[in-house]
Amino acid sequence: MTKIKSNELVCLGIEGTAHTFGIGIVKDKEILSNAKDVYKPKHGSGIHPGEAAAHHKEVGEKVLEEALAAAGVSLSDLDILSYSAGPGLPPCLKATAEFVQELAEKTNKPPIPVNHCIAHIEIGRMLTKSKDPVIIYVSGGNTQIIGYASQRYRVFGETMDIAIGNALDTFIRETTGDYPGGPILENLAKAGKNYVELPYVVKGMDLSFSGIITAALNKYKQKEKLRITLEDICFSLQETTFAMLTEVTERALAHTGKSEVLLTGGVAANKRLTGMLDIMCKERGASFYVCPMEYAGDCGANIAWAGLLQYLADKNDEKPVEKADFKRNWRTDDVEVNWI
Numbered sequence: 001m002t003k004i005k006s007n008e009l010v011c012l013g014i015e016g017t018a019h020t021f022g023i024g025i026v027k028d029k030e031i032l033s034n035a036k037d038v039y040k041p042k043h044g045s046g047i048h049p050g051e052a053a054a055h056h057k058e059v060g061e062k063v064l065e066e067a068l069a070a071a072g073v074s075l076s077d078l079d080i081l082s083y084s085a086g087p088g089l090p091p092c093l094k095a096t097a098e099f100v101q102e103l104a105e106k107t108n109k110p111p112i113p114v115n116h117c118i119a120h121i122e123i124g125r126m127l128t129k130s131k132d133p134v135i136i137y138v139s140g141g142n143t144q145i146i147g148y149a150s151q152r153y154r155v156f157g158e159t160m161d162i163a164i165g166n167a168l169d170t171f172i173r174e175t176t177g178d179y180p181g182g183p184i185l186e187n188l189a190k191a192g193k194n195y196v197e198l199p200y201v202v203k204g205m206d207l208s209f210s211g212i213i214t215a216a217l218n219k220y221k222q223k224e225k226l227r228i229t230l231e232d233i234c235f236s237l238q239e240t241t242f243a244m245l246t247e248v249t250e251r252a253l254a255h256t257g258k259s260e261v262l263l264t265g266g267v268a269a270n271k272r273l274t275g276m277l278d279i280m281c282k283e284r285g286a287s288f289y290v291c292p293m294e295y296a297g298d299c300g301a302n303i304a305w306a307g308l309l310q311y312l313a314d315k316n317d318e319k320p321v322e323k324a325d326f327k328r329n330w331r332t333d334d335v336e337v338n339w340i
């Protein structure tokens with residue numbers, strides 16, 4: 001029998017596009033649990049897709065048990081199953097699709113493929129109660145300035161090469177060997193005193209970070225000669241890259257006439273970035289929202305919430321259990337948004 005009230009429905013969502021394997025359970029707008037286990041690359045190296053996928057397979061059952069126990073539900077209580085089907089690292093996406101497939105067969109629920117980027121947006125909108133924001137989605141794998149128009153989340157601006165989080169992670173890995181770099185860089189930047197000149201690369205509405213990182217690493221190699229410190233470079237990296245993001249966001253606001261900004265993704269944790277965006281929004285009379293940190297990074301709860309929205313819009317309960325698939329380059333603007 002078709003259930004139509006969202007507040008009766010329990011949805012389990014699985015995230016596994018990159019380093020995080022997460023399972024969240026939602027009942028309407030209530031998040032019942034959000035369990036996760038994060039793969040950490042070896043000291044000095046970046047994320048290894050095969051290792052991350054092996055990690056997801058190893059921790060899958062444990063994370064599932066944690067999510068069910070914390071939510072106080074059993075598999076038979078679930079109405080909907082959803083999973084992150086892309087974009088992401090193919091070995092990780094495959095491991096996630098296989099995991100959800102097994103669960104779909106056990107529960108006889110069709111697995112609903114969710115676009116990872118859309119899930120970041122929708123949990124942010126739900127939790128902050130923002131209605132129609134310009135979204136800045138900044139993470140290890142993505143950097144996009146997005147806004148809703150005519151049944152799609154349109155990408156107004158994005159990185160032309162690497163994502164901002166990846167850029168910051170690369171700089172810190174090359175200079176200290178540590179990971180993830182964002183929080184370390186933010187901390188070091190607090191002690192930075194001198195602004196070191198770095199390229200500022202905005203082309204139209206798009207951004208580029210890889211040249212900036214190369215320039216910053218060159219400055220680091222010459223730091224004694226230039227009489228600058230690692231802290232100075234971290235400070236300058238934040239000032240430059242966050243000013244670029246703020247500029248493009250401001251133009252997206254001006255072009256679209258929207259009056260809200262929503263920041264999400266792991267880099268949303270950075271206080272200098274939120275500070276800059278806050279000032280820009282105040283100057284323009286726009287409202288500024290930041291997705292609560294527990295749900296701004298990769299997690300199962302956001303996949304569960306987006307899965308529930310899609311289920312209600314698509315009547316997925318009438319669909320048979322089909323094979324769970326994935327799309328490595330699934331773009332935000334490829335998804336037809338039929339729930340708004």
Ligand code: ATP
Nearest residue numbers: 139140141142165180182183266267269270297298
């Ligand atoms: P996606 O798959 O959406 O690209 P992700 O796999 O990178 O996401 P997230 O948890 O959304 O996962 O983001 C992680 C990124 O956030 C890392 O690059 C990390 O360095 C960055 N980050 C975390 N905290 C901070 C901070 N305080 N300042 C800057 N960057 C940060």
Ligand code: FE2
Nearest residue numbers: 116139297298
């Ligand atoms: Fe993410």
